[in-house]
Amino acid sequence: MSIRTSRLSRPLLALSRPLLLSTLSTSTTRPVRPTVPLPALRPVIPSHAMTMSTRTPDAAKGPKVHVALVQLPAAMPGGKAAQVARMREMVRDAVSQGRDAGEAVDLVVLGEMWNGQPSHDELVKNAEPIPAVGAPEASWPAEATTCREMADAARESGVWLLGGSIPEAADGRLYNCATVWSPEGTLVQTYRKTHLFDLALEKMTYKESDTFGAGDRLASFDTPFGRFGIAICYDIRFPEIATIAARQGCTAMFYPAAFNTHTGPMHWELLQRARALDNQIYVATCSQARDPGAKYEIYGHSMAVSPMGEVIGTAQEKEAIVRVTFDPEVIANTRAGIPLLTQRRFDLYADVSVTPPTANGK
Template sequence: MATSSYPLLLKQPVKLACVQLATGADKTANLAHAAEKVREAASAGAKIVVLPECFNSPYGCDYFPSYAEQLLPSPPSPEQSPSFHALSAMARDNGVYLIGGSIPEIEVSADNKKTYYNTSLTFSPAGELLATHRKVHLFDISIPGGITFRESDVLSPGNKLTVVDLPEYGRVAIAICYDVRFPELATIAARKGCFALIYPGAFNLTTGPLHWRLLGQARAVDNQVYVALCSPARDMSASYNAWGHSLVVDPMAKVLVEAGEGEEIVSAELNGEEIEKARRGIPLREQRRFDVYPDISQGYELKSP
């Protein structure tokens, strides 16, 4: 058992499922299909269910404005955000914590200026909104002979780390896709007591085979916590081809489960004692040298979810 000075970050074992979802151009159909798959995951015993990035729409700068929904002031009306209400119902109807991948969000100012975000919504088993994460790091890359993409041509970045408390289990951190490349977010979240780092994402066929699994394992081994990456299913007829391969990594960086390319639900049992076992065996928390380098989590105040 964990020592009294280090209580279990995950209070009781929990089954987490990543829904590697196939989506198309019809938002209503995407929402209905997501509901079917969340129901399937919950029926198999999952209590935390994760959807992929842009689960309600195709992914791409050409699509963000036309699929964007207004989330503020919260709660939005069903007309302003059908996805908000669909996610709330999925969580409530299945009694699960639902990390709703992400959706394109629009915010309209008093002078009618439109700002777009890539936004993840997390709901409780009662269907209540628990947390909102706007993608902090925008996907702006250019790999010669590979891929060029600039989310910042359309999207604006969020400005906070997102940690949410799931009362029966503990804290999780939620970030989106490109956020996984920035270890500072993960480090702060882990030191704020998270038992899992959860990333809905849509890596591509250039960076996916190189870095997807590597980054999931890196964030896990750095922080000795669970990491879940949830991708859309691959669609070679789409303008953006997702890598797929949703996975869950344990605190020793072992890949517990990994999907293939197509639509699939993958799940894993998370256990708080496995976190403590990793941390007792390789005691990084006692060995850090904050006299040599700073503790970047010090002074960081978690903002309202």
């Protein structure tokens, strides 16, 4: 039996192995509605560890989402004040660029630890208490200066702002903490990095957990244009986070991050493409720009990847604004063409988004 598929259907014809040619057939000669409905999202029960609403949104439906990744310069002379001032300028630039292009920015994303230099002393100096989610601004601690600037930036431009991460001072220690701000300047979500990088080798030791505490929950946030997951840098190496987010209806995972020039070229793009393709969602990272004089060479390359694993936007190492659009229809087409959602074998392996953590876990 011959196979006739139009050129138009190619994007949907995303088969991994249609080996059995005789079972492959065109169903009609003229466009009609599919006889079988597109795969529906499985209803899932949120893990106890994921803070989000329980009503699962459908990432394959809804409006397009216009996102700007703001790759701020790292370690500017002038420290925190200079970083925050540049953040304000670049958020304004990102929003006006979107407006000029007729794709008004919905959501701006900043990088990891973007408000100062990465030395221990500087982190301690720049750390601030982060207000409770939803707390009225009048009740915020005076020291929450970066938070006030992020709230103002969101309000000023009328955008959602995923404020990358900043050093948070709480419980007498530091956390690597992300914040999310609504267009009204309300803090709607926080996420403390859950996977800390500790290393002990012959030639060197490195212990992030000496400085930072680890978060104790995963996080996402809801907007009128969909749900989005948040994790930070090294977290991207743990696939479960993106899988849980996708199964709970997220359109995208965002990773503020600061890979270096050693692992960056090897793994930065690969990890993002893997998380996107395996979970059929968008993935975006936001880095700081490289400080040419720094010992720690930041890779930069803030990036966004489609549900098919294609890079749809990227910066180089310098200061940059990357604008990309997330299209739920692309998610729908990807899931229809490669129906991973309906073909999983949860009789053979657990669903990490449903099963409660094991008692013998870490």
